[in-house]
Ligand SMILES: Nc1ncnc2c1ncn2[C@@H]1O[C@H](COP(=O)(O)OP(=O)(O)O)[C@@H](O)[C@H]1O
């Protein structure tokens with residue numbers, strides 16, 4: 001029997017491939033950052049060919065590094081940055097435009113028009129989403145309206161749309177399979193999450209031909225096999241899920257009420273709500289967690305657009321740190337932020353504010369404010385944003401979390417995790433494997449191919465690395481959080497079209 005499952009984790013800033021063994025341990029990892037394209041303020045693009053090239057490159061490298069024979073890989077699971085929109089020519093396989101990234105704000109005006117007409121309420125009922133430039137629907141419309149000849153070709157059935165999962169599966173299968181999984185479909189703003197089909201009313205409103213859309217499928221399912229050219233053997237592609245849903249799966253949050261928070265480029269808290277799609281009254285999204293075992297399960301989600309990306313901003317734009325881990329070193333050189341707050345609303349604010357026109361703000365500066373304070377305030381902003389969504393989630397679900405499971409690159413930061421526990425007043429549990437996004441994708445693929453028996457077998461693999469216990473006194477905690485809310489006020493509704 002084959003001994004490994006490979007996860008392809010196509011994130012916002014890097015493509016990663018990880019080989020896992022049967023106990024969920026990492027056997028090898030390969031990673032490659034790729035180009036971020038900012039054509040205008042608030043616009044973000046990727047080159048789809050670079051996404052594909054880097055992803056297949058790291059897959060081959062991970063296999064090479066482990067010294068594993070590709071025939072020893074039971075299955076491949078895909079997980080991806082969600083909502084990012086790619087449109088390509090069915091005949092040539094070439095993209096007709098750059099990928100419009102989830103963070104891109106270019107379709108804010110289309111969203112405003114949907115809100116002005118009241119159609120946004122219908123969209124929320126059907127898709128569980130809050131109308132925002134974040135989702136794929138308006139991005140597809142923008143491409144069809146702005147790329148010469150695109151609409152005509154789409155109507156003739158010559159163009160295909162996909163999120164990154166579909167794009168990778170299409171390329172991995174040599175252009176044979178055009179599918180998506182339910183969790184990714186639920187992020188397009190075109191998918192009826194109750195009926196599990198593309199919604200005709202929304203397609204009509206946005207003028208998007210259904211023939212360009214992929215076939216929605218369960219998240220744990222054999223979609224096809226890899227083209228023999230790629231690895232020398234055909235490997236089943238047996239799982240796919242959006243990266244945040246995959247992390248929920250990898251964290252073994254299989255029961256209603258279980259939640260995780262992933263600190264990557266953005267920060268995303270998801271709570272499993274079982275077979276019930278729970279509507280939010282506090283600015284959260286209702287979304288599909290996964291389709292498995294012949295049914296679909298749902299989640300409540302708090303989407304924070306900028307988290308680890310703010311640390312990258314300190315590194316790449318301000319150039320006040322050399323690498324992300326150094327942020328911890330500087331943050332712990334000072335007692336506090338000296339009253340400084342950073343609100344990293346670089347691409348507007350997601351949950352629970354949903355303000356496409358908010359922009360980044362630094363407040364509370366005094367003459368003594370130093371680099372260390374700014375770095376610490378940036379790290380703390382991740383924790384404050386998380387408290388904003390946790391409060392909304394507890395309100396919507398009626399559940400008070402006993403502990404928060406965390407994962408993603410930035411959860412390696414011990415200062416941040418301790419501050420997070422302090423500001424929430426809830427313990428924070430960090431697992432041994434923080435690559436739970438990739439792990440979740442591997443589990444979905446391994447379950448479809450019999451590599452793992454069932455979810456219980458997988459749940460037994462979850463082990464805590466460290467628990468961070470709240471230790472800040474109540475008065476200080478609330479005073480700090482009050483300052484954050486005031487800082488957020490200053491960032492809202494800033495940009496003008
Ligand atoms: N020690 C650290 N402290 C703070 N942030 C970190 C640390 N290590 C990584 N990060 C941040 O985490 C992000 C990378 O996490 P990852 O889970 O790989 O993200 P993604 O999947 O979105 O690309 C980067 O934005 C990086 O700045």
Ligand SMILES: O=P(O)(O)OC[C@H](O)CO
Nearest residue numbers: 011012081082264265266
């Ligand atoms: O690239 P990540 O891990 O920050 O995830 C991005 C999300 O999928 C966007 O919805």
